[in-house]
Amino acid sequence: xxxxxxxxxxxxxxxxxxxxxxxxxxxxxxxxxxxxxxxxxxxxxxxxxxxxxxxxxxxxxxxxxxxxxxxxxxxxxxxxxxxxxxxxxxxxxxxxxxxxxxxxxxxxxxxxxxxxxxxxxxxxxxxxxxxxxxxxxxxxxxxxxxxxxxxxxxxxxxxxxxxxxxxxxxxxxxxxxxxxxxxxxxxxxxxxxxxxxxxxxxxxxxxxxxxxxxxxxxxxxxxxxxxxxxxxxxxxxxxxxxxxxxxxxxxxxxxxxxxxxxxxxxxxxxxxxxxxxxxxxxxxxxxxxxxxxxxxxxxxxxxxxxxxxxxxxxxxxxxxxxxxxxxxxxxxxxxxxxxxxxxxxxxxxxxxxxxxxxxxxxxxxxxxxxxxxxxxxxxxxxxxxxxxxxxxxxxxxxxxxxxxxxxxxxxxxxxxxxxxxxxxxxxxxxxxxxxxxxxxxxxxxxxxxxxxxxxxxxxxxxxxxxxxxxxxxxxxxxxxxxxxxxxxxxxxxxxxxxxxxxxxxxxxxxxxxxxxxxxxxxxxxxxxxxxxxxxxxxxxxxxxxxxxxxxxxxxxxxxxxxxxxxxxxxxxxxxxxxxxxxxxxxxxxxxxxxxxxxxxxxxxxxxxxxxxxxxxxxxxxxxxxxxxxxxxxxxxxxxxxxxxxxxxxxxxxxxxxxxxxxxxxxxxxxxxxxxxxxxxxxxxxxxxxxxxxxxxxxxxxxxxxxxxxxxxxxxxxxxxxxxxxxxxxxxxxxxxxxxxxxxxxxxxxxxxxxxxxxxxxxxxxxxxxxxxxxxxxxxxxxxxxxxxxxxxxxxxxxxxxxxxxxxxxxxxxxxxxxxxxxxxxxxxxxxxxxxxxxxxxxxxxxxxxxxxxxxxxxxxxxxxxxxxxxxxxxxxxxxxxxxxxxxxxxxxxxxxxxxxxxx
RNA sequence: GGGCGCUUAGCUCAGCUGGUUAGAGCACCGGUUUUACACACCGGGGGUCGGGGGUUCGAAUCCCUCAGCGCCCACCA
Numbered sequence: 001x002x003x004x005x006x007x008x009x010x011x012x013x014x015x016x017x018x019x020x021x022x023x024x025x026x027x028x029x030x031x032x033x034x035x036x037x038x039x040x041x042x043x044x045x046x047x048x049x050x051x052x053x054x055x056x057x058x059x060x061x062x063x064x065x066x067x068x069x070x071x072x073x074x075x076x077x078x079x080x081x082x083x084x085x086x087x088x089x090x091x092x093x094x095x096x097x098x099x100x101x102x103x104x105x106x107x108x109x110x111x112x113x114x115x116x117x118x119x120x121x122x123x124x125x126x127x128x129x130x131x132x133x134x135x136x137x138x139x140x141x142x143x144x145x146x147x148x149x150x151x152x153x154x155x156x157x158x159x160x161x162x163x164x165x166x167x168x169x170x171x172x173x174x175x176x177x178x179x180x181x182x183x184x185x186x187x188x189x190x191x192x193x194x195x196x197x198x199x200x201x202x203x204x205x206x207x208x209x210x211x212x213x214x215x216x217x218x219x220x221x222x223x224x225x226x227x228x229x230x231x232x233x234x235x236x237x238x239x240x241x242x243x244x245x246x247x248x249x250x251x252x253x254x255x256x257x258x259x260x261x262x263x264x265x266x267x268x269x270x271x272x273x274x275x276x277x278x279x280x281x282x283x284x285x286x287x288x289x290x291x292x293x294x295x296x297x298x299x300x301x302x303x304x305x306x307x308x309x310x311x312x313x314x315x316x317x318x319x320x321x322x323x324x325x326x327x328x329x330x331x332x333x334x335x336x337x338x339x340x341x342x343x344x345x346x347x348x349x350x351x352x353x354x355x356x357x358x359x360x361x362x363x364x365x366x367x368x369x370x371x372x373x374x375x376x377x378x379x380x381x382x383x384x385x386x387x388x389x390x391x392x393x394x395x396x397x398x399x400x401x402x403x404x405x406x407x408x409x410x411x412x413x414x415x416x417x418x419x420x421x422x423x424x425x426x427x428x429x430x431x432x433x434x435x436x437x438x439x440x441x442x443x444x445x446x447x448x449x450x451x452x453x454x455x456x457x458x459x460x461x462x463x464x465x466x467x468x469x470x471x472x473x474x475x476x477x478x479x480x481x482x483x484x485x486x487x488x489x490x491x492x493x494x495x496x497x498x499x500x501x502x503x504x505x506x507x508x509x510x511x512x513x514x515x516x517x518x519x520x521x522x523x524x525x526x527x528x529x530x531x532x533x534x535x536x537x538x539x540x541x542x543x544x545x546x547x548x549x550x551x552x553x554x555x556x557x558x559x560x561x562x563x564x565x566x567x568x569x570x571x572x573x574x575x576x577x578x579x580x581x582x583x584x585x586x587x588x589x590x591x592x593x594x595x596x597x598x599x600x601x602x603x604x605x606x607x608x609x610x611x612x613x614x615x616x617x618x619x620x621x622x623x624x625x626x627x628x629x630x631x632x633x634x635x636x637x638x639x640x641x642x643x644x645x646x647x648x649x650x651x652x653x654x655x656x657x658x659x660x661x662x663x664x665x666x667x668x669x670x671x672x673x674x675x676x677x678x679x680x681x682x683x684x685x686x687x688x689x690x691x692x693x694x695x696x697x698x699x700x701x702x703x704x705x706x707x708x709x710x711x712x713x714x715x716x717x718x719x720x721x722x723x724x725x726x727x728x729x730x731x732x733x734x735x736x737x738x739x740x741x742x743x744x745x746x747x748x749x750x751x752x753x754x755x756x757x758x759x760x761x762x763x764x765x766x767x768x769x770x771x772x773x774x775x776x777x778x779x780x781x782x783x784x785x786x787x788x789x790x791x792x793x794x795x796x797x798x799x800x801x802x803x804x805x806x807x808x809x810x811x812x813x814x815x816x817x818x819x820x821x822x823x824x825x826x827x828x829x830x831x832x833x834x835x836x837x838x839x840x841x842x843x844x845x846x847x848x849x850x851x852x853x854x855x856x857x858x859x860x861x862x863x864x865x866x867x868x869x870x871x872x873x874x875x876x877x878x879x880x881x882x883x884x885x886x887x888x889x890x891x892x893x894x895x896x897x898x899x900x901x902x903x
Numbered sequence: 904g905g906g907c908g909c910u911u912a913g914c915u916c917a918g919c920u921g922g923u924u925a926g927a928g929c930a931c932c933g934g935u936u937u938u939a940c941a942c943a944c945c946g947g948g949g950g951u952c953g954g955g956g957g958u959u960c961g962a963a964u965c966c967c968u969c970a971g972c973g974c975c976c977a978c979c980a
Contacts, residue, residue, distance in 0.1 A: 007940060193977090200980085229980060243980095277979055285980050294978045355977085400907065404975065407906065411976080502975090534915080536973080556942095567928090568915075572908090574973090576915065584914090588928055591942040602939035646919095654917080654927075669939080757946095764946040770935055798937070800945090821924095 009597035011557025015709045027729050028138045030078035032484040039070035039077045040492040042473050047086035048121055052131035054531040057549040058565045063496045064137050068705040069644050072733035078489050080476050082145035087465040088182055088361045091423040094120050110422050117423045135558045136708050145476045147468040155475035156425045156468050164440045168377050175293040176416050178369035179359040180314035184420040185373050189504050191366045193355035200352035201233045204345040208258040208267050227347050229281035234332040237320040238309035241287040243298050246272035248283055263339055264321050271302040290370040314367045374418040381511040382409040394520045397647040398572040401527050408503050417464045424462030431457050470508035473521035492522040499527040526647050529574035547579045552586055559707040560589030566706050567653040593710040599665050600714035603696050606676040612719045613690040621687035624788045627745035629668040633698045638736035640702045656703040664695055674794035701734050748788040758818040759800040762828055773803035777827040781807050843896040850889045857882045
């Protein structure tokens with residue numbers, strides 16, 4: 001042994017160097033030509049501009065645990081990393097940079113702007129992949145992919161064209177979610193509803209002249225009117241009708257008549273449609289087909305006209321009357337309300353809470369907008385995806401997310417995939433300027449397929465980011481080419497992701513896998529919860545409540561981070577981490593790493609430099625404690641493996657922890673010390689060494705997936721058996737060893753533990769000096785117990801300061817006794833150990849004091865007026881107190897009796 | 904408005920298909936420099952398992968109900 005190791009583990013000294021070595025050795029690389037059974041995870045690609053946060057920390061640690069475990073099991077384990085171009089998000093970032101130069105993307109022009117984004121991505125992108133290395137992610141970096149890579153772009157194009165050919169991609173005029181700040185369409189999933197305190201304005205629309213409807217109210221000037229309610233009064237500028245329910249008798253006579261739309265000078269019809277709920281508000285709905293999806297549908301059915309009154313920026317356009325033109329939508333809202341008020345047409349205003357959709361990227365209020373977009377019709381894709389789940393081809397962990405998945409798929413709506421952005425996959429569609437033909441092609445066309453003209457113009461839009469992400473499980477493998485990776489590593493095995501992108505990503509991947517490959521892309525889906533702060537809030541930059549994983553690594557080590565997130569919550573469960581007290585949050589993980597380090601140091605000191613002694617060479621000399629720890633190891637291996645198989649990573653981590661700390665370190669190491677010193681002879685020492693090496697080895701292996709660094713550091717320092725692997729990362733996962741499992745040894749050591757525990761408790765209760773040695777009598781010990789106690793005399797001495805053990809009775813002696821759960825009785829003579837007179841006096845005083853309390857409380861409770869008048873809980877409190885005093889007194893009396901001896 | 908989930912020690916959480924005395928870590932109290940580790944060791948206190956009702960020989964666990972919290976979905980203007 002070269003230099004003595006420091007008593008505290010220093011992660012900084014080891015982690016990064018170890019990681020580099022692993023990577024250089026190629027331990028993370030997967031081989032498509034291997035004969036081994038594959039195990040594949042593709043990373044949920046983080047945004048290319050992202051910085052590592054705790055969500056990534058949790059998510060990627062879980063993937064790494066699974067990958068490392070399977071790799072140790074001998075699988076050809078591939079963890080494929082990569083990043084997402086993140087259309088809107090990345091474009092927004094670069095637009096902000098350009099804005100600092102006082103320019104917009106339009107000033108630069110499309111080509112130059114996209115060039116700027118690429119520049120930015122090349123300079124700063126992919127930082128997160130470096131950060132993932134810091135927390136130990138054992139991904140195959142030689143296979144790193146980016147959603148805009150040429151090969152992945154080919155997959156995107158193939159899929160778009162194929163779906164178009166099948167009639168599943170189509171272009172249509174629809175009301176879509178429009179972000180007036182990003183100036184693009186959004187999918188339904190990208191429009192996030194937020195509870196908002198708004199208002200419900202009740203507006204009066206006068207009946208056009210010439211009609212008289214009985215029962216309809218009148219304005220002061222005598223005109224009759226209808227009341228409609230709206231949360232967005234500004235849209236009335238684009239109203240083209242009012243709808244009522246066909247069965248609503250109040251308005252039956254109105255259907256077909258016209259109303260004067262205030263402020264506009266236009267006349268609009270009253271129509272009937274089932275959509276209207278006669279119970280809500282006045283039972284009449286204003287129709288703004290260009291700015292509301294439902295109104296649009298009603299208009300389609302009833303033939304009401306469509307009028308767009310807003311610009312892409314959501315300002316009022318030239319279709320609206322003069323005073324409102326150019327106003328922002330919220331400004332126009334105030335102006336419209338004011339005008340109605342002035343005209344005496346504002347009936348009332350109510351408070352109204354409702355869900356207002358916001359852009360998921362910039363949080364601007366989404367404006368529904370009529371425009372021409374590309375869609376994927378989803379029903380045909382959803383059905384097989386639903387069936388695959390019902391058939392059990394894909395399973396969710398936890399299972400309950402299957403129902404969420406089912407519900408979404410059953411109610412699926414078409415997916416708007418075109419985006420009015422510049423950063424992304426350009427839509428492979430061209431329009432012929434000569435004959436108007438639409439050309440959708442895998443290769444860029446040079447002339448019109450119909451008229452042969454060359455005036456082709458490509459569709460200016462790009463595809464939704466998720467339109468490339470949903471192909472990720474196979475596009476990363478080289479599809480549509482028939483590659484070796486495709487054959488070996490597809491389908492994938494497990495997908496690990498936050499449940500927040502179940503719809504965005506996971507469901508769509510399942511659909512794409514079934515549609516384009518005829519099978520599910522992965523068998524198991526592990527959904528992580530969200531990482532929150534200790535108040536249950538989402539971690540966010542604006543709240544300043546985030547935890548930087550790299551700071552955690554710096555202060556506590558990557559292993560501590562990993563242990564904390566893996567042991568801290570199960571699948572689907574949110575994890576609460578206190579950002580204000582990192583010591584409390586990550587200290588336990590760091591302490592555990594330190595424990596591993598020190599157990600390793602201890603072993604190194606005691607095992608020496610010689611090659612490891614194989615267990616079968618010492619089998620004749622194994623003692624119960626040896627057989628016990630081996631038995632426990634075998635069972636722990638089984639439990640950890642079983643937990644991992646069932647995706648119960650939390651249990652796997654804590655079981656490894658309990659075995660290592662609670663059994664190996666706390667008990668075996670202590671019990672075995674005298675033997676390692678050589679107190680019990682050479683054969684016993686060699687048996688102890690062989691067992692210790694074996695137990696430590698097994699413990700390190702089962703903990704390695706969770707805490708790869710410290711386990712590797714320790715394992716590599718330990719003496720090796722002949723021909724053993726060069727690194728723990730590629731060492732085999734241990735098997736349970738039924739031949740080691742030994743019920744008798746477990747019983748014996750449990751008894752020994754109970755004895756030691758009982759002696760320690762007695763020592764504490766009687767305040768025996770820590771250094772004082774006590775005799776121990778165990779009269780009724782079985783032969784089994786006798787044997788183990790006898791063999792462990794020295795350990796017993798050290799562990800609870802017992803100096804002699806006798807199996808004879810304790811006639812008339814004064815002392816403390818205890819009965820173990822097994823029924824074994826044990827007795828510790830106290831004469832000469834403690835000052836008996838003083839102890840007896842102390843006990844008598846205590847009893848006397850308690851008697852006083854008891855008498856007082858009894859008196860109180862026997863006082864009828866107290867019991868009658870005092871509140872119930874006060875009386876109960878007194879009763880509880882009395883019972884507690886009684887218990888305490890009983891215990892003290894027992895002790896006193898013991899000390900008074902047989903006399 | 905639908906659907907899902909949660910409520911167990913001061914805090915963060917285990918407790919799987921009902922069965923010995925409900926567990927862990929942290930925090931708390933007391934003790935220990937016993938040469939692997941004070942990021943440790945030893946001992947200890949602390950829970951009417953959200954409330955109520957039911958099924959059962961037996962319920963933290965199953966059923967009903969009430970309350971509180973959270974998430975997802977949804978076109979009620």
